[in-house]
Amino acid sequence: MIISDVETFIVGNPWKNWVFVRLHTKEGVYGIGEGTLNGFAKTVEAAVHELKHLYIGMSVFDVETIALKMTRDVYSDGGQIQGSALAAIETACWDIIGKATGQPLYKLIGGKCHDKLRCYANGWYRGPRTPENFYEKAKIVVDKGYTALKFDPFGNAWRTVERKDFKLGLEIISAVRDAVGPDVDILIEGHNRFSVHTALQFAEAMMPYEPTWFEAPVPPQNISSMVEVAKRSPVPVACGEDYYCREQFAELLKHDAVHIIQLEPQYLGISASKQIAGMVHAHNGVIAPHSAQGPICSVVCAHLNMATPNFYLHEIFDEFNEPWEENVLQPPLKVNRGYIQPPDLPGLGVDLNLEEIAKHPYHPGHYLPLFKQGWEKRLRLDN
Structure with a gap:
């Protein structure tokens, strides 16, 4: 199962934009993953694509090597942003591995x-x-x-x-x-x-x-x-x-x-x-x-x-x-x-469900402002 491409989707949940990926293989099997990070949806999405030269062409079964390539080989510490991009891709790899073997992830x-x-x-x-x-x-x-x-x-x-x-x-x-x-x-x-x-x-x-x-x-x-x-x-x-x-x-x-x-x-x-x-x-x-x-x-x-x-x-x-x-x-x-x-x-x-996802677009006010009065309401911020 060789990775051939990646798609990203941002879903506009009012209190946190969600970042999802769909990882494709040459064999036609795809897997899904998530890279949500409060306040950094567009940034994580960019990282998923910017780092794809490190995992395109890799076998989904080589998850440890993919993780090393996406972290060690960059020779920079991207913190939670880099970690979110890695987790999205690695999760999608495990999803494909499960489909290939007919087993649930656990x-x-x-x-x-x-x-x-x-x-x-x-x-x-x-x-x-x-x-x-x-x-x-x-x-x-x-x-x-x-x-x-x-x-x-x-x-x-x-x-x-x-x-x-x-x-x-x-x-x-x-x-x-x-x-x-x-x-x-x-x-x-x-x-x-x-x-x-x-x-x-x-x-x-x-x-x-x-x-x-x-x-x-x-x-x-x-x-x-x-x-x-x-x-x-x-x-x-x-x-x-x-x-x-x-x-x-x-x-x-x-x-x-x-x-x-x-x-x-x-x-x-x-x-x-x-x-x-x-x-x-x-x-x-x-x-x-x-x-x-x-x-x-x-x-x-x-x-x-x-x-x-x-x-x-x-x-x-x-x-x-x-x-x-x-x-x-x-x-x-x-x-x-x-x-x-x-x-x-x-x-x-x-x-x-891509049809449902399309109904809820990204908005920059979709984040949790934990040091702003009234954050408990979890409403979209428009200012």
């Missing part, structure tokens, strides 16, 4: 480790930043059967917060706990917002509500800061979605401070993601991959999680996104009372 990368995957809901709290809104929306989530849900109660905070905002954040956490009861996992999203001391103040203050984790409480670049928070916080810290190479995870894991690792297959590719899951396993940790991009990313994470013995939780945005999202993939990935299973069809087990 059986190619380790086989079935779980009967089903427990999901946590994200994106469910669209609307005003009030305890009342979070309470009402959380009720809807648990009524759907979810036993875990994640949310960011911190508005547009950055590094420090005023006393009234600190109080409001805690009131929102309290409201969600009241709404879901004592047996549901609540996961607090930090979005890399805080300084070390602010993160620790919040960690101490939220502890009475028994959150399962405090996610990305400080920026990811200084691993020492994340380690300091993780070692001092009474709430377990989860992080990893921002890292795009094995070496960053190796540096994080050697401190044995963070044991819930949210690797991002969208920046790493499937092969590296599987290897990093093994690294985490060796450190007695669990993975909860970041799956907040587009619908192909959700499918990829489902396959990865099914084939990973130290899987913990699967992130789901899809049920709380635009209603038309379920038409983007054929067949759509369905959540059943808070659990999912990856498709059993060959490869990823899904295909792109």
Whole structure:
């Protein structure tokens, strides 16, 4: 199966443009992948095409060599942009490999480790930043059967917060706990917002509500800061979605401070993601991959999680996104009372609906402005 060409598609989801690829082979079999990166859709699309001289003519089975060519051989560090382009192409290669062998992806990368995957809901709290809104929306989530849900109660905070905002954040956490009861996992999203001391103040203050984790409480670049928070916080810290190479995870894991690792297959590719899951396993940790991009990313994470013995939780945005999202993939990935299973069809087990994709064009205002007041509404920005 020799790669002959690549097509790219940008889908205008209001809070994040999605980037999809369709990779073609000389044999006529194609595979699909995703390279979504918040705020950089056109840039990743350009990278996919600019780097295609490195993978056109390659066998889809040589995924490790393709990854090296698209990273090492460029001799530049393109970070998440380069990683997103790589992941899109490598995912499409695995899709073709699955089709060629007649096997679903998860059986190619380790086989079935779980009967089903427990999901946590994200994106469910669209609307005003009030305890009342979070309470009402959380009720809807648990009524759907979810036993875990994640949310960011911190508005547009950055590094420090005023006393009234600190109080409001805690009131929102309290409201969600009241709404879901004592047996549901609540996961607090930090979005890399805080300084070390602010993160620790919040960690101490939220502890009475028994959150399962405090996610990305400080920026990811200084691993020492994340380690300091993780070692001092009474709430377990989860992080990893921002890292795009094995070496960053190796540096994080050697401190044995963070044991819930949210690797991002969208920046790493499937092969590296599987290897990093093994690294985490060796450190007695669990993975909860970041799956907040587009619908192909959700499918990829489902396959990865099914084939990973130290899987913990699967992130789901899809049920709380635009209603038309379920038409983007054929067949759509369905959540059943808070659990999912990856498709059993060959490869990823899904295909792109190009007719639906054409209805939702790119717009530069389709991104998530996490430090702008009202970002929780997830609406397109027109200014």
